[in-house]
Amino acid sequence: MKLVAIVNQKGGVGKTTTAVNLTAALHSKGARVLLVDFDPQANATSGLGVSRHSKYTSYDVIINGVPAKDAIVHTDWGDVLPSSSALAGAGVELADMEQREFILKKALEPVEKQYDYIFIDCPPSLELLTLNGLCAASQILIPVQCEYYALEGLSDLMSTMRVVKKRLNPELTVFGVLLTMFDGRTNFSSQVAQEVRHFFPGRVFATAIPRNVRLAEAPSHGVPICAYDKHSKGTKAYMQVAEEILRGTRK
Numbered sequence: 001m002k003l004v005a006i007v008n009q010k011g012g013v014g015k016t017t018t019a020v021n022l023t024a025a026l027h028s029k030g031a032r033v034l035l036v037d038f039d040p041q042a043n044a045t046s047g048l049g050v051s052r053h054s055k056y057t058s059y060d061v062i063i064n065g066v067p068a069k070d071a072i073v074h075t076d077w078g079d080v081l082p083s084s085s086a087l088a089g090a091g092v093e094l095a096d097m098e099q100r101e102f103i104l105k106k107a108l109e110p111v112e113k114q115y116d117y118i119f120i121d122c123p124p125s126l127e128l129l130t131l132n133g134l135c136a137a138s139q140i141l142i143p144v145q146c147e148y149y150a151l152e153g154l155s156d157l158m159s160t161m162r163v164v165k166k167r168l169n170p171e172l173t174v175f176g177v178l179l180t181m182f183d184g185r186t187n188f189s190s191q192v193a194q195e196v197r198h199f200f201p202g203r204v205f206a207t208a209i210p211r212n213v214r215l216a217e218a219p220s221h222g223v224p225i226c227a228y229d230k231h232s233k234g235t236k237a238y239m240q241v242a243e244e245i246l247r248g249t250r251k
Contacts, residue, residue, distance in 0.1 A: 003108070003118045004175045005137035010153045011124040013145040014180030014209060017219075019121035020047040021234070024077035024224035025242035031116040034072065037083035038104065038133055040090075044121040045082040048075050049222040052084050059086040062103045062132070063093055068111045077224050079115075091128040100128065101168055105136035117245075126160050134164045139175030144196050146182045146189040146208070151199060174203050178241065182208035207240040 006019045016039065023035040037044040042052045056071035058081050073080045094100045108118065119141075122133040134140065140161065144150050165172045177200045183189045189208075197204045209215075215234030218225045225234040 001112055001115055001118065002139060002175070003112065003120070003137045004139050004141050005120045005122050005130075005133040006141045006143065007122040007130060007133065007157065008142055008144070008153075009124055009126045009130070009157060010145075010149075014143045014178075015124065016041075016043045016047065016121055017215065018141070018143045018178055018180065018209070018238075019044045019119050020219070021215075021224050021226070021238040022242060022245075023048070023080075023117075023119055024226050025238045026117055026245065027078035028226060028239075029242055029246065031246070032114065033078040034081065034111070034115045034118045035078055036081040036104075036108070036118060036120045038087070038129055039083055039121050039123045040085055040088035040129075041123075042083040042085065042087075043219065045080060045084075046222055047219045048077055048080050048224065050075060050080050050082045052082065054082045054084070057082050057084040057086065058104075059084055059090055061107045063090055068107050072111070077227065087129070094128050094132070101131050101135045104132040108136055126156065131164065131168075134161065134172060135169045137169075138171045139173050141175045142177045142200075143180045143209075144177055145180050146192040148188075148192075150192045151195060154199070174200065176245075177204045179204065179208035181211050183211050205241055205244050207237055207244060209237045209241070210234065212237075 008015050023033045027033045050073045056066045060066040061068050061071050120133045122130045179193050210233050212234040214229040214232040215225050218228035
């Protein structure tokens with residue numbers, strides 16, 4: 001079982017898009033996958049067609065002690081532990097809890113053996129919710145947008161990871177770095193990709209996720225890209241990334 005936190009404190013890099021579509025792609029290839037939506041925006045929840053007003057959410061699991069198995073929703077594209085806007089205040093409530101960084105880890109332990117992959121969609125910030133994601137996970141997946149400021153903030157993320165690894169979670173490693181919003185028509189995207197590969201040697205997926213209108217449209221229909229348009233470039237790209245994950249390859 002691989003427990004992977006999908007994290008980048010910079011918003012708009014394709015973090016939730018990756019969480020939703022990797023879950024669906026791996027599920028379609030026969031893997032048992034759980035997506036934990038740990039972002040108060042709950043976009044991963046709605047992106048897999050699950051209501052943001054589910055009976056129980058990740059907020060109930062970490063704050064009210066609801067067992068994770070009771071909150072998990074089964075979909076055609078994988079299982080989801082949904083989120084809601086209530087999670088926005090959870091950081092304050094967690095602050096006074098004993099071993100506050102490990103609340104999510106403890107909550108997921110009873111269901112871990114049921115899955116091949118558990119993805120945690122973390123908030124776009126480096127605060128207590130994200131810290132819980134980093135302490136629950138054994139690895140992190142970092143989506144990086146192919147744009148001018150691609151590497152800005154990544155040094156902060158890696159510094160946070162090193163601190164977490166040293167003090168809280170010594171098992172934490174980089175699962176992979178995924179290039180997103182790649183435009184193969186421009187030299188600039190290729191230059192950014194080259195920089196990222198230099199920054200993360202041996203950790204970058206060979207497949208880059210292209211800029212794709214269909215990929216952007218899918219969330220509004222509450223389905224992953226493979227269900228919205230199975231012939232789109234976005235679908236093909238995420239399927240290829242899923243293949244890389246199953247083969248265990250990086251470049």
